[in-house]
Amino acid sequence: MIPELGHFALILALLVAIVQGVLPLIGAARNSTPWIALAKPAARAQFLLIATAFGCLTYAFINNDFSVVFVAEHSNSQLPLGYQIGAVWGGHEGSLLLWMLMLTGWGAAVSFFSRHLPATMTARVLAVLGLISVGLLLFILLTSNPFERILPGAAEGRDLNPMLQDPGLIFHPPMLYMGYVGFSVAFAFAIAALISGQLDAAWARWSRPWTLAAWVFLTLGIAMGSYWAYYVLGWGGWWFWDPVENASFIPWLVGTALLHSLAVTEKRGCFKNWTVLLAIAAFSLSLLGTFLVRSGVLTSVHAFATDPRRGIFILVLLAIVIGSSLILFALRAPKVGLGGAFGLISRESLLLMNNVLLVVAAGSVLLGTLYPLFIDAMGLGKLSVGPPYFNSVFVPIMAPLVFLMALGPIARWKNASIADMAKRLRVVFVVALIAAVAAPFALGPWSPLVALGLLLAFWLIASIVANVIDRARTTAGGLIGQPRSWYAMHTAHLGIAIFVIGVTLVKGYEVEKDVRMEPDDTVTVGAYTFRFVGVSERMGPNYRAQRGEVELSKDGKVLRMLNPEKRAFFSSAMPMTEAAIDTGFLRDVYVSLGEPIDERAWSVRVYYKPFVDWIWGGCLLMAIGGIVALSDRRYRLKQAAKANIAIEGARA
Amino acid sequence: MNRFLIPLGIFIVLVVFLAIGLNRDPREVPSPLIGKSAPAFELPQLHNPALKFSPAEMQGKVWLLNVWASWCVSCRQEHPLLVELSEGKVVPIYGLDYKDQRADALKWLRDFGDPYTMSIADSDGRVGMDYGVYGVPETYVIDKAGVIRYKQIGPITREVLDSKILPMVKELQRL
Numbered sequence: 001m002i003p004e005l006g007h008f009a010l011i012l013a014l015l016v017a018i019v020q021g022v023l024p025l026i027g028a029a030r031n032s033t034p035w036i037a038l039a040k041p042a043a044r045a046q047f048l049l050i051a052t053a054f055g056c057l058t059y060a061f062i063n064n065d066f067s068v069v070f071v072a073e074h075s076n077s078q079l080p081l082g083y084q085i086g087a088v089w090g091g092h093e094g095s096l097l098l099w100m101l102m103l104t105g106w107g108a109a110v111s112f113f114s115r116h117l118p119a120t121m122t123a124r125v126l127a128v129l130g131l132i133s134v135g136l137l138l139f140i141l142l143t144s145n146p147f148e149r150i151l152p153g154a155a156e157g158r159d160l161n162p163m164l165q166d167p168g169l170i171f172h173p174p175m176l177y178m179g180y181v182g183f184s185v186a187f188a189f190a191i192a193a194l195i196s197g198q199l200d201a202a203w204a205r206w207s208r209p210w211t212l213a214a215w216v217f218l219t220l221g222i223a224m225g226s227y228w229a230y231y232v233l234g235w236g237g238w239w240f241w242d243p244v245e246n247a248s249f250i251p252w253l254v255g256t257a258l259l260h261s262l263a264v265t266e267k268r269g270c271f272k273n274w275t276v277l278l279a280i281a282a283f284s285l286s287l288l289g290t291f292l293v294r295s296g297v298l299t300s301v302h303a304f305a306t307d308p309r310r311g312i313f314i315l316v317l318l319a320i321v322i323g324s325s326l327i328l329f330a331l332r333a334p335k336v337g338l339g340g341a342f343g344l345i346s347r348e349s350l351l352l353m354n355n356v357l358l359v360v361a362a363g364s365v366l367l368g369t370l371y372p373l374f375i376d377a378m379g380l381g382k383l384s385v386g387p388p389y390f391n392s393v394f395v396p397i398m399a400p401l402v403f404l405m406a407l408g409p410i411a412r413w414k415n416a417s418i419a420d421m422a423k424r425l426r427v428v429f430v431v432a433l434i435a436a437v438a439a440p441f442a443l444g445p446w447s448p449l450v451a452l453g454l455l456l457a458f459w460l461i462a463s464i465v466a467n468v469i470d471r472a473r474t475t476a477g478g479l480i481g482q483p484r485s486w487y488a489m490h491t492a493h494l495g496i497a498i499f500v501i502g503v504t505l506v507k508g509y510e511v512e513k514d515v516r517m518e519p520d521d522t523v524t525v526g527a528y529t530f531r532f533v534g535v536s537e538r539m540g541p542n543y544r545a546q547r548g549e550v551e552l553s554k555d556g557k558v559l560r561m562l563n564p565e566k567r568a569f570f571s572s573a574m575p576m577t578e579a580a581i582d583t584g585f586l587r588d589v590y591v592s593l594g595e596p597i598d599e600r601a602w603s604v605r606v607y608y609k610p611f612v613d614w615i616w617g618g619c620l621l622m623a624i625g626g627i628v629a630l631s632d633r634r635y636r637l638k639q640a641a642k643a644n645i646a647i648e649g650a651r652a
Numbered sequence: 653m654n655r656f657l658i659p660l661g662i663f664i665v666l667v668v669f670l671a672i673g674l675n676r677d678p679r680e681v682p683s684p685l686i687g688k689s690a691p692a693f694e695l696p697q698l699h700n701p702a703l704k705f706s707p708a709e710m711q712g713k714v715w716l717l718n719v720w721a722s723w724c725v726s727c728r729q730e731h732p733l734l735v736e737l738s739e740g741k742v743v744p745i746y747g748l749d750y751k752d753q754r755a756d757a758l759k760w761l762r763d764f765g766d767p768y769t770m771s772i773a774d775s776d777g778r779v780g781m782d783y784g785v786y787g788v789p790e791t792y793v794i795d796k797a798g799v800i801r802y803k804q805i806g807p808i809t810r811e812v813l814d815s816k817i818l819p820m821v822k823e824l825q826r827l
Binding site: 329 | 654660663666667671672732759762763
């Protein structure tokens with residue numbers, strides 16, 4: 001009964017989405033107030049309906065309703081409650097429902113936080129979101145219904161993929177989806193602006209907080225996924241350039257470009273066409289990512305069962321959504337004015353370079369991801385593109401980007417002087433250079449790559465420090481008087497520097513040892529000694545674990561016991577590794593169990609990973625930067641100012 | 653016509669490729685080598701580089717040649733199946749370690765289990781090229797006369813193993 005209710009809620013949501021997608025659009029064109037007014041309640045109703053459907057599916061999972069095919073395939077009565085809830089999005093159908101929950105959630109949020117927007121604008125934005133919903137709901141209902149039944153029901157569920165049975169499952173996908181589905185709002189604003197012809201600073205200002213919010217979620221989501229892979233795959237890596245990872249990373253790169261481009265459009269009125277195109281691209285790439293992951297055109301470790309019907313459906317959806325928005329762009333863009341002029345050296349041109357580099361980076365990741373498909377489609381054969389391609393292409397693009405990041409914030413709008421900037425950053429550069437050349441000596445063998453990575457990071461940090469000191473000295477309000485957006489920018493940029501340090505030092509100085517260990521054997525990595533105590537058996541709720549005991553000590557002092565596990569799930573042949581990690585500010589010590597070699601001996605892998613947590617710390621700082629920017633009073637002040645203008649307008 | 657149509661143009665090209673891609677199974681590739689003799693080679697063994705291996709030694713046996721590498725993510729996916737298959741001792745599996753570092757490869761085998769009767773190190777990928785390796789993992793079924801009978805591109809799945817590879821191996825062993 002409950003699953004049928006969920007199914008029914010989905011059908012109702014589709015009908016509401018059609019109303020939301022069509023009537024307000026016509027209303028906005030004809031200036032018909034009642035039709036315009038439909039948009040907000042429709043968006044909220046749609047969210048409620050999807051939430052109901054989502055709740056029904058969750059209910060079916062919690063109550064082990066194995067007559068629902070999707071539940072039977074992805075859950076099991078022995079699965080702990082947390083994972084039963086997480087399993088809702090542990091498969092194709094459910095994750096699409098989560099996608100919809102996020103989409104309609106963003107729509108409802110727009111309906112609540114848009115009081116300061118002109119009603120026609122809100123109506124168009126919500127209508128665009130409604131149309132996207134129509135497409136996805138049709139997709140769910142026609143090809144991927146999560147409520148489908150088998151009667152009689154299965155006696156027991158097949159269980160959730162053991163790879164997913166981890167707390168990461170509960171947080172990572174919702175966060176990630178919040179992010180990349182969130183770009184739909186920026187997309188909807190762009191389309192609404194193109195339809196109305198109102199591509200101006202106001203449009204950019206409205207889009208900014210939404211883009212920022214989505215970007216914050218995406219940043220956190222990607223970082224979480226990376227951390228999850230780090231501790232659950234048991235091989236110490238944190239990024240694999242897997243197609244599914246790339247599918248989330250490409251929108252992140254474009255979204256980052258969009259954030260910066262929106263700033264220019266808002267402040268200086270230029271780059272309008274470019275910004276609109278980025279807004280379309282960010283969401284289009286999210287959709288493309290969904291297509292790549294869900295259609296099975298690419299093979300990946302995240303392999304999902306594929307169904308050709310689904311692939312064709314998403315492709316058509318993709319073609320309609322992206323194709324029509326690009327046609328709209330081609331029709332409207334030529335009429336958009338150019339905005340303020342700027343010099344060759346100016347904050348505008350630096351941000352333009354930032355955009356170009358980010359887009360080129362996104363393009364090269366996209367190319368690497370799709371290359372096997374292109375080659376195959378042209379009948380030239382099959383191949384796979386691996387990390388060597390991505391690393392060798394990505395790093396040379398990112399290095400100048402990080403270098404320029406130090407310049408952007410100190411450059412003036414319109415026209416900046418190189419001599420002036422050079423004067424201000426001379427000391428910064430010398431300090432960074434000395435520190436970068438010296439630091440590797442303290443850390444281990446000196447290598448040019450480590451020095452280069454550190455140079456970029458130190459250069460960025462030093463420039464931020466210089467900028468902060470400068471502001472404190474030269475402005476009347478001092479540091480307290482600075483707007484939050486200024487702090488936000490520096491926090492996020494600092495995050496990049498921290499991230500670069502983490503990546504550089506892990507790459508340069510990680511130590512990895514693979515050893516055969518019998519009880520009481522020891523192995524030393526750097527200053528740390530590991531003593532293998534033994535392996536015992538432990539029962540989990542739905543698995544049997546071989547639990548290793550490894551004593552970690554430093555300079556003869558015992559620090560703690562580490563317990564890596566090898567878990568055999570009852571429902572699967574594939575054993576899962578659960579690494580044991582001693583996390584520290586400056587290093588991680590990481591132990592994972594390999595295979596048993598004989599009665600007593602095991603293969604054990606120990607890693608010493610200096611500064612690895614800085615990678616995620618950097619991401620966290622970027623996200624905090626985004627949150628601080630969101631809290632900037634500008635957005636609230638502008639709302640008040642806007643209201644004042646409206647009142648004055650009414651008086652006049 | 654106008655430059656604002658460029659994004660649309662690029663997108664159309666992309667859609668065409670995606671549409672073609674949809675109709676192709678990324679795991680299925682016809683190989684010109686099927687029905688031909690497996691290319692001869694002589695390469696050092698992974699565990700004991702002083703010893704060599706050549707396919708000629710396998711005359712009279714049906715065997716699988718599995719191309720893998722420690723840097724290959726998809727290889728991890730099929731690995732448990734190979735381990736399982738090797739435990740059944742139905743057919744010998746020879747591993748061609750493709751463009752890999754010896755230490756990494758040995759470690760990988762220690763970690764995930766070693767299903768191979770013997771591993772062969774193809775460190776510069778020359779032999780892989782002769783076999784027309786598109787991407788790892790790939791698996792060849794080679795018959796008693798040394799003729800390639802089947803080629804699996806991408807990871808072996810249980811379905812492929814049960815419906816194609818095992819029946820074929822049994823058939824070839826009877827001949």
